[in-house]
Amino acid sequence: MKRQGYDGVVLAVPVSVPYIRYSNETAHWWIARALRGMLEQADIAPRDLDGFSVSSFSLFPDTPVGLTQHLGLCPRWLDTVPTGGASGVIALRRAARAVQAGDVDVVACVAGDANRIDSFRTLLTGFSRFSMDATFPYGFGGPNASFALLMDAYMAEYGATREDFGKIAVAQRANALLYPDALMKTPLTLSQYMDARMIADPISLFDCVMPCAGAEAFLVMREEEAKQRALPFARISGTIERHNAFADDPIQLRGGWVMDIDELYSMAGHGPEAIDLLQTYDDYPVISMMQFEDLGFCAKGEGAGFVRDHDLTISGDFPHNTSGGQLSVGQAGAAGGYLGLVEAIRQVTRQAGGTQVADARRAMVSGFGMINYDRGVCSAAAIIEGSGR
Template identity: 40%
Template sequence: MTNVSVVSAAETAYTRHPDPYVTTHSVLADAVRQAVSQAGLRLSDIDGFGVSSFTLGPDHAVDLAWRLGLRLTWLMQDTNGGASAGGMLQHAVRAVEAGDATAIVLVAGDRMDGPAFEELVRRYNVATEEHLSPLPMPGPNAAFAMLTQRQMQKHGLSRSDYGRIAVAQRGWAALNPGAVYRSPLALEDYLEAPMVADPLGRYDCVPPVTGADAVVVMADERAKGRKRARVLSVAASYNYDDQSGDGLVTGLAVCAPTAWHDSGVSPADVGVASLYDDYPSMVVAQAQDLGLFGDKSPVDFIRDDIMERNFPLNTSGGQLSAGQAGSAGGMHGLVEVVRQLSGQAGDRQVDARIGVVSGYGMVLYRYGACANVAVLEAAS
């Protein structure tokens, strides 16, 4: 258990089609300023800064800090995409506890328009550029379609079960003014949507958007009197199976036991969860690795708890409905859980004491190589 809290959570408005003047720098800066202001601080109070972005280059974290006028004693740049929020949070907690910084702002985001997305998926890393793109395999849809087929066979899942996840998250998105897609989605709409890579249809694939998310982290002692979420634990796993597994088990299976042990709570205590949802199949895999199904089968949990919204999962709408702002995918989930635990989720507010956030991503050749989990608690 740590002595650190997240005292604010902010998001630059997500958009599917950004105006020409909107840049990666501008959305990151906007999210930073919102988070700092919400925490009751000024930029001059910030002495720690972490950033994750696919499109910040040629600038780096220190360049963005300079543009924002920050003077720092702690700085980091995380390049691990969907796992970057948990990675930066883990380092920030240690930095605050060590006295390296007193108020740290973490931000992630991108201008992710059509050309930027095409460039990202084509040159994601050397393995992609040299071995996958020439096939051609434009992006991870085909790889995760095969994973989804295996998962369906293993757990007896149907396309309708994955559709129930997407439909439930769209229901939450309808209550989130910041979600890009808020219109009602029926199970029939999901099943009749165009096929992308069998069995993945349009609503199985996360839509790229432009935007950014940010949080401010500081010691519990300094955070008293502020709306906040205490960080109970953060644990991570990298290169879990050396890309030799079938993708049905993620690195969360390795790091989740540590997170639960260090936090002093269990999966049964979780009242709200944000799981990285680039595909519904990954929601299933991570929920299982975290132990959130309990004694239920994946089919029963999806139908009884997720679809009926008895278990608050991805209450922002998740990336499937709110959108994936590049490297902000994991930070989006952290922002949502902090909002829920601090009573700032508006019409979608749930009654929860414990929240869990997962990070997942960085496809090296087949599936995600990075995973982490953060367990947070509503401050009393």
């Protein structure tokens, strides 16, 4: 079945609230800052915002419904997207269809999380019953050990080396030096990556994201609305989403993108060769390498060779995670699932400042989320392009 496109719906006003390592503020505060920044830029009064989509891990015991009262909103359309690293693209999909159907005019999509001392450990304690049952009896919890299993299996199966993953981390750090809000502001060399202390073999320090506090946001609206408000905007060429893909695989060496990537390129009317920059979800470099393959930039098992053959920096032949990605900007909870999309909107609307890729008109964004022991169960991707194309 041919999927319906997203004609007439656009993305605008990308906003990032600068991250900090720890914060005593609540998730509500971070989300409110992002929302206020967007509405001020778009010159929209809170009472005129009729759609609201929220992603957050630390909002409990409140919900997005409670946020409407906290923030003085009265939306006709409300959504919550609890899919971690896939949240940005999935929120985009839901909001775009609601606007296209005429159920809502302007949707604010916002992700934000707090990070107090010890809050990450507390979050992991109740993150997933399946993960708890599978890992706690063996004396570990959290994503590092789970992704170590995945990375080790990938290396054994396809011959990738730690140097290959290190090249991804080093390139992203180089990009982050040009992104003003990145938490990691010290250059990283491949030698430093290789010599870093081991966290969960084969994962070492610079394979791991740093939990932090922050927020990301964007608006979804009709194209005529963006033009009336004189807002730079990006069009949506296509999107895909898949959950619990390849459940029979012994361990995850591919994601749900594989099932739908041909559909995505069919919607967009082109293949991977037309993409000017790629933003992958990057809680660990092995996940980005997996996405290079599953999104069609190289064949399965050729990710390491692809990395060796390309320059992944902003000025390189394959610009990837141009803000520095989570590995160098930080992982602000659910906002990590928005980081690449917000940066992609900035890129194709020529608002990226120091990280701007020359001639960037078409971007792909992919999301990956909700790790349950040996795999992430949510995947999504979108292609967006600037309105000047």
